[in-house]
Amino acid sequence: MKTLMLLFGWTFAAFALLQFIQIDIPTPPTPKAGDRISAPAPVMAAIKKGCYDCHSNRNNIPWYGNIAPISFEVRQHVKDGRKWLNFDLFNRYTEEKKQKIYQGTVKTVTSGAMPIPLYLWKHTEARLNPAERKAIIGWAKGKIGE
Numbered sequence: 001m002k003t004l005m006l007l008f009g010w011t012f013a014a015f016a017l018l019q020f021i022q023i024d025i026p027t028p029p030t031p032k033a034g035d036r037i038s039a040p041a042p043v044m045a046a047i048k049k050g051c052y053d054c055h056s057n058r059n060n061i062p063w064y065g066n067i068a069p070i071s072f073e074v075r076q077h078v079k080d081g082r083k084w085l086n087f088d089l090f091n092r093y094t095e096e097k098k099q100k101i102y103q104g105t106v107k108t109v110t111s112g113a114m115p116i117p118l119y120l121w122k123h124t125e126a127r128l129n130p131a132e133r134k135a136i137i138g139w140a141k142g143k144i145g146e
């Protein structure tokens, strides 16, 4: 019994200490007029639904996303996602970078790699239906080589 109590105590202490480790998400620049992506309404709606939590300035981290060790995964996703692609700053990118984004979007949305499946497990509201996927893929395809 004593061993069990000790084990419990140490586990709790370790968990508490873990809370002091936090992944910093840099504050993204404030978009200026014309920085934000513009696309046809159905495409915008689908992107906002499925991609904005990690690829825009929108901050939508749920409470459990700030509790270590879950926070490591969640905050890293937002940090890396924004670094790679921020739709709120889209028009600041070079045409070359935009082309990479269009190609990457076709590839990842088709394969189901984006939105990240682990995220969708909890964020059911961000799950895209086939029409929404089709809207995003069709739009990105149309932009390739433009």
Ligand code: HEC
Residues within 6 Å of the ligand: 047, 050, 051, 052, 053, 054, 055, 076, 077, 078, 080, 081, 084, 085, 100, 101, 103, 104, 105, 108, 109, 114, 115, 116, 119, 136
């Ligand atoms: C839960 C967070 C999250 C969501 C939601 C999300 N992404 Fe990502 N995305 C990332 C992260 C993190 C990366 C960085 C590379 C990696 O870890 O795979 C990334 C990378 C990418 C890349 C570059 C990777 C490549 O192979 O070209 C594209 C393009 C992309 N995302 C598009 C999208 C689109 C489009 C959506 C919505 C349909 C979306 N993402 C939704 C987190 C996310």
